[in-house]
Amino acid sequence: MRLSDEQAFVQQEVRRFAKEEIEPVAVEYEQNGTYPIDIIEHAADIDLLAPGFDETHGGAGMDLVTELLINEELHRADPGIAESVTSATFGCESIVEHGTTEQIEKYVLPATRGEKVSGVAMTEPEAGSDFARIQTTAERDGDEYVLNGDKVFISNGSVADFLVVYARTSSPERAHEGITAFVVETETPGLETTPMEGHLGPATTDIAQVFLNDVRVSEDDRLGAEGRGFYHVMEFLDESRLGVAVAAVGAARGALEMLIDYVSERQVFGESVSEKQAVRHRVANLRARLAAARSLVYQTARECEDADEFDTERAAMAKLVATTLLEEVSSEAVQLHGGYGCFDEYRVETYFRFSKIPQIYEGTNEVMREVIGDSTFD
Template sequence: MRLSDEQAFIQQEVHRFAEEEIEPAAVEYERNGTFPRDIIERAAELDLLAPRFDEEHGGAGMDLVTELLVNEELHRADPGIAETVTSVTFGCESIVEHGTDEQIEEYVQPAIRGEKISGVAMTEPEAGSDFGNIQTTAEKDGGEYVLNGDKVFISNGSVADVLVVYARTSSPDSAHRGITAFLVDTDTPGLKATQMEGHLGPATTDIAQVFLNDVQVSEENRLGAEGEGFYQAMEFLDEGRLNVAASAIGAARGALELLIEYVSERQQFKESISEKQAVRHRVADLRARVTAARSFVYETAREFEAADEFDTEQTAMAKLIATTLLEDVASEAVQLHGGYGCFDEYRVETYFRFSKIPQIYEGTNEVLREVIADATFE
């Protein structure tokens, strides 16, 4: 894949950072379930927490392709640590687009510097893919809103300093028009976040349930206009899906590299496993699929940059193809490691556990199939 000199340089620098800072610590962090604050700080020094944010807001000002390269290289090294590093500024895109200068200064710039962590409280026990059906309420009381409700599966929920909370401010005939976004400091009285333990994915990520009990939020902390929250959230869905696709490609590359290294060194019956045709062909198929999927993801990104408009069907395809591929690659990596593939020392089991996660967030793969089917049969 052709890259500009600048893109190639950034990719090499991120690859080096990942090799030196992430890979050596990955097993220990995963075993201990350590939230990688020290790696976040070092990533901030390299402007990796907000690659695509404008420089005026403290970001690196990278284009979309370069942002995807950063995402891919981090996930190649370790999907768990990468998920945490890339989610430190989760929600800040909406603040930059719809927030005031004061909100950007208070929340976005510290997050980009690695001094604060943001998150998005969207999903609820009865409203996952059906975001328009959220039940959390925000009732106006003078110059404040009073928020009540429960949120689940919230990334950074128990470690975030601020959450972009979506709540229902009205119940018009069109449910989407009744949702508003709020910036809620997590130390606000009435907000309680409890880490959700025992989840399938990497142990370095923070997933929490957030309870809102008469949480008072000033009108100044409303994000944008009342009733616009649903549309604000949808604005970033296509770009988010493309980033998930790049993450999946990176993780697939990481699992495949570990697989190739193992079968090249492992001896069976006085012969390298890599000499066996059945193994060689399985690895060859995986390499071909990774290369093809990677090309499609980056071609989609380049088409957006040329037209300044996302093709929703194509971004849905990119995420569907890449995340399905990741599960296949990670599964084969575990299988061809034999018994060793089930132990964290060989690391492929981490990629396998992660492989289901990106198939669920930013629109489940079932939802994406409907998006593609709608475009097919319209």
């Protein structure tokens, strides 16, 4: 893929940052389950937390392709730390798009400076892919709303300073029309979080349950108009799915590079494992498919930029193809490392554990197939 001089420069700078700041501590942080707040702060110093935001919103004003290049390089270095870095401003996109000037100044700017961590509270025990069926409520009480409900699988849930919380403000016949978004500080009375321990995936990420018990927020904390929350999420998901796809591409690159390095050095029966035709062909297939997946992601990004809108079907295709391939690449990396592949010191097992996660969040791959199927047959 041909890059502009500026894009190539950014790519090299992020690669340098990853090599110096992430790779040396990746094993230690993973073993200790360290949330990488120090790396997040360093990333903020070089505009990596919200590169696509305008400068007035604390970003660097980068185009979508450059933003994806940053995401790819971070996940290539370590998927767990990369997830924490790229999600440190999760939810701020909606505040920038639908929030007030006061909300942007209060929440978005500190988050892009690495001073605050954000998150999004959407998923519920009985409402995952079927987001329109959420049961958390926000009842009007004068100039306040009272929020009640439970959220699960919330990224940054127990480390965030504020969350964009989606709740039901009405129950119309069309369920998706009754959902509203609120910006809620996690120290608000009645809001409690509990880390969800023992989850599949990197230990450097934070996943939590969020409990809302008579949480009072001001009308000024509402994000956009009442009943528009569902539409905010749908707008956001197309772009975020491209982000998931490129994260999978980056992680697949990292795992494949480790695989190639290992089989090139490993000796079996007096010769390098990389001399075995079966191994060479397996690696060749993975490289070719990874190149194709990467092209799909970036071609989709360029077309979306040219059209100034996101193609829902292509974003779904990119996520489906890239995340499915990541599981295969990381599985082969573990397999060809032999017994060593099962130990975190060799790192490929972290990529393998991560590989299921992007197949589930931002819409499961089953939902992606439905999106593609609807576009094909309807």
